[in-house]
Structure formats: C-alpha cells, structure tokens
Amino acid sequence: MSLSELRVFGRSGTPVSQLTIGTMNFGEGTGGPHGAPTGAEESIRVIHEALDSGITAIDTADVYSQGESEQVVGRALRGRRDDVFLATKFHGQMSANPAHSGNSRRWITQAVEGSLRRLQTDRIDLYQAHRPDYNTDVLETITTLNDLIRQGKILYYGTSVFTPAQLVEAQWLATTNHLIPPLGNQVPYSMLVRGNERDVFPIAQQYGLGVLAYGPLAGGWLSGEFTLEASKAPTRVHSLPGRYDISGPSSERKLHAADALARLADKLELSLVDLSLGFALTHPAISSVIIGPRNSEHLQAYLRAADVRLGEDVLDAIDELVPPGTNFVERDAGAIVPSIEFAELRRR
Template identity: 70%
Template sequence: MSLSELRTLGRTGVPISPLTLGTLNFGTGSAPTGPEDSIRIIRTALDAGITSVDTADIYSQGEAEAVVGRALQGRRDDVFLSTKFHGQMGSNPAHSGNSRRWIMRAVEASLNRLQTDRIDLYQAHRPDYNTDVLETITALNDLIRQGKILYYGTSVFTPAQLVEAQWIANTNHLVPPVVDQVPYSLLVRANERDVFAITQQYNLGVLSYGPLDGGWLSGRYRLGSRQPASSRADALPGRFDVAAPFNQHKLHAADALARLAERHGLSLIQLAVAFALNHPSVSSVIIGPRTEEHLTDYIKAADTTLSDALLDAIDDIVAPGTNFLERDAGTVVPHLEFAELRRR
C-alpha cells in the first residue's frame, strides 16, 4: 500500500488518498503548530501525495480553517476538503449545534475562512440531541442544492443514529449522509462491533481518526517508563495517567503492542497506522502531525503491509471490539452520562 493507491470514498465515487491530513494541531494561540509551520506541513503533505484534508470550525476557533485556506491557494481543485460544524464558536451558546439556523451561518463562515466557493464534505461534528434530525438533514440538502457543499456526513454517531439518518433522508426523498468519521486504533476497536457493519451495509465512506490514540501508540507509553508529557494529557486529566488503575490494562496492551512491532522490525507508529488502514471499512485514516518529522513518520507507515499472522497476534493482545475506556469511543451516550436520564 502507498499514498499513490487511492481509495473510493464509500458510494460517492470520489478517489482519495489512504491518509487524510487532519488539522486539529494547526492554528494560533494554544495550537501546538503555528500558522507558518502548519502551511509548510500542509503543502509537504500534498507534495507527498495526500489528497484529502480534514478540518473543523472549532479547531483553534476558526484559525485552523484559515490556515488551510491559505495553504490551499492555487491547489484547491487537487484536494478533497472536509470541515465540520456543531461545536460552540465564541462565547455565545447559540453559536453551536445542528440547527438550520446555526448551520446556515456556520457554513458561510467556514467558506470565508477556507477561501473557497464550496466544501467537499460537510460533517456534523457530534450529534445534537436538542435538534430534530430531519431539520439538520433538510438544511444540509439545501446547501447541496445551492452548491455550497457537495456531500455531507456525520462524526461519532451511535449505530442507531446512523441508521436513523439514512432512514429519515430516504423516506423524505432527501440525499442521505455518505460518510461517517469515527475513532479507530489498535486500542480503540469498539466500532468493529456494529458501526463498521452499518457503514458497509449503507456503503458509507469511513474517515477514521486517532490511529495513535492520542499518543498511547506513539511508543512512549511503556511499562516502567515515566509519565510522558503532552498537551493532550494536560487537557484531559486522567485519560493518559499511567498510574491510574483504570489505565493499567491499556498500558499493558500498549507495551505488548510495542514489543510485537519490535519483533517484526516495525515502529509502533507503523504498526498502528497500517492496522487502521487494513480494515475494509476504512476509506482513509486521518493523521494529525505537529511537525514535518511527524508527517514523514506517518507517510512511511502508509507503506507498511501486515500479514494475517501479525493481525492474529494483534487480536490476541487486544480482542476485536475492545475499548478500554468508554470515552475512547469519541462521544458519550447521554443516558450514560446524565443520571437524570436514567432515574425516575
């Protein structure tokens, strides 16, 4: 496998590269990678053969989109460009969600920051439990008719929500979502239980993110090692704490996977990215480099092929369908999160 071997994005017929450049780390302020370095990374990725770029309005509060817009000047037609709506922009809670009112405002702001006349894929970043799904789908269909977006999709929707969105669109003679974005890695495999079966049933494209599980699969999380320092660990207390009892199974698995990679002459990053790319449901794996060196590591990993024997060995360490933490799934079901929804 290599970056030159393009894949088809679900039923859209659009060919995209097996790696998609994610831009969560790009922008200003608290973003790890500043604007000029971000632009260099984006252009280096395009030169290397990456044809798909994923961003979101909420990344650095619009700064990531602005950086992408600058980087794609003169190359826009060569890129499959996706962005997202839903997260709160600024201090006003009304500037968020999946309502028609917000979508129509959010898309104009994203188009402006991206310096483009259309968004190839517009994604609902999260479900919105306060907005009727038909309202969201109708608004997105209107944007397709207006030519402002070409396709739309979802991100970390539950299996029931994925099926509901397809059913509502089809029964109302509307264009349904064509892509779902999900977390997927050696340590985050719950989507193998049901989501991937649904995406295959409806021939949805899948953009998977988090192949290194936020750094757990970077090779730095090993038994007996000190706590790795990272901005993500600071922002999400507990999730990356190697001393926490609830992380012990995950730490042992990360260590065992690192040793497995070493025995096969691979880096853990190579093993992790190749694993995500190997699943037949996955159209493209979103990578999130902070430096050009990180990008080089990811690109090398795209050329890695895993044997059936090695895949079996991975399954022996982390069984198919496993998630070590509920929040690794990317979203929390409200009835699990809020006690008032499950008590009288």
C-alpha cells in the same frame, strides 16, 4: 504514495488518498490535545509537503483554534483547491454565545458561511456534524444539509462519532423524506480503540458510507511513551478528563496492552507508528486515516508507515493482545451519550 493507493470514498465514486491531513493542531490559537499548536507558516509548509507527497484529503473543523485552522488551510490551498478533497465540521461553540453551536438549521446556515469564508472556497467537499446534537431533531439537521447540497455550498455531508442507532436513523430519515442521505462518518480507530468494529463499520459498509478514521496512535498511547517501565504516564492536556490517568483498572489494562503492542512492533522490526498505521489502514471499511503531523518529521514518519502492509499472522497477533471490538475506556469512543453520562438523566 502512488495514485494506485487512492481509495473510493463510500458510494460517492470520489477517490481519496489513504491518508488525510488532520489540522486540529494547526493555527496560533488554543492548539490540539497534546500541547502548543503549530504556527501558521509551519502548518502551511506541512500541508504543501503532504500534497506534494500524494495526499489528496484534508480534514479540519471550524472550532479548531476557533477558526484559525480553517484560515491556515485556506491559505495553503490557494491555487490547489481543485486537487483536494476538503472536509470540515460544524457543531462546536464558536463564540461566547451558546447559540453559535449545535446542529440546528439556524446555526448550520451561519456556520457554513463562516467556514467557506475562512477556507477561501466556494464549496466544501464533505461537511460533517462534529458531534450529535441531542437538542435538535435529526431530520432538521439533514434537511438543512440537503438544502446546502442543492445550493452548491457543499457536495456531500456526513457525521462524526454518531452512534450506530443515529447512523441508521439518519439514513432512514433521508430515504423516507426523499433527501440525500449522509455519505460519511468519522470515528476513532486504533489497535487500542476497536469498538467501532462491532457495529459502526458494518453499518458503514451496508449503507456505503465513507469512513474517516482518526487517532491511529490512540491519542498518544501508541507513541511509545506509554510503557510499563515508565514511572508515570506522560503529562498531556486533553479535552476528555482522565484520558491519560493510568490509575484506574481499565486504563491499567490499556497500558499493559500498549506495552505489549510496542514489544510486538520491536519483534517485527517495525516502529510502533508503522504497526499502528498499518493496522488502521487494513480494515476494509476505512476510506482514509486521518494523521495529525506537527512538523515535517512527523509527516515523513506517517508517509513511511503508510507503505507498511501487515500480514494475517501479524493481525492475528494484534488480535491476541487486543481482541476485536475492544474499547478499554468508554470515552475513547469519542461521543458522550447524555443518557449514560449524566446522573440526572440516568435516574429520571
């Protein structure tokens, strides 16, 4: 990866690498969605190798392994902090006390201090609300984040998997209350999860939001394991129940699409990782794609794939298999909207 491949993060003017290291799997704790975590020393080696290869952005969260991921990142960045665009998140519950979670002023002011301590830094480049908080007024959240910018504890703030309406609301509230508006939004995006093309990406471009796209392999669906020849889906652990259950009609269509995309990659003499990452990097709204390598071998595969450039004919072929704006399974969008998720709210 060369310096010429840096991209500007939204309207900030800040250059970031086209790939961001995601650290959900790093640390000795509970691990990520697909199995055991990567140990601290191996995680640090992967981070250093990524930085040496030209990656300049790291994304983590306080809730990843209950703070251990941030601790690993903090250790890895000793002596290199100024060279990295460092993003982390708040919202997830950090103890048995449910008050230690959410997007309230009370929790954010505690959470940021914990993240700064674990990351061994005096400021966070991008501080993100990991999920919407339907119990907290959005104005309270963005006012608190605005204050953290004024205090120098964070440089920018953003959101993750906010709905289109929430994105516009946050921009409007910030503007009308003379606050610094959100700068970024983090969303899933892959050849199998394209719903954000409908509205989130146009909104991001309209307001100058930097977009961090995660899940270019669709949570493993584009790893090559999900094929029609397989007798059953690979056994995976994930926080979203049913995500790997292929018995339903929506998942069955998704499986057929994954199989067809794998065959397209073979026809193009590309790996499925090459095709998947090349696709995610192509959309003009995306500032950087988050990758989650567990080891050096995974990292090198991602780095090779980042050099793949897909022509219009290939993008058209992908569109024929998975039309733009398609989400096969609603949960793939990342956010859970209470008003449609829970029957007691739908039927009030």
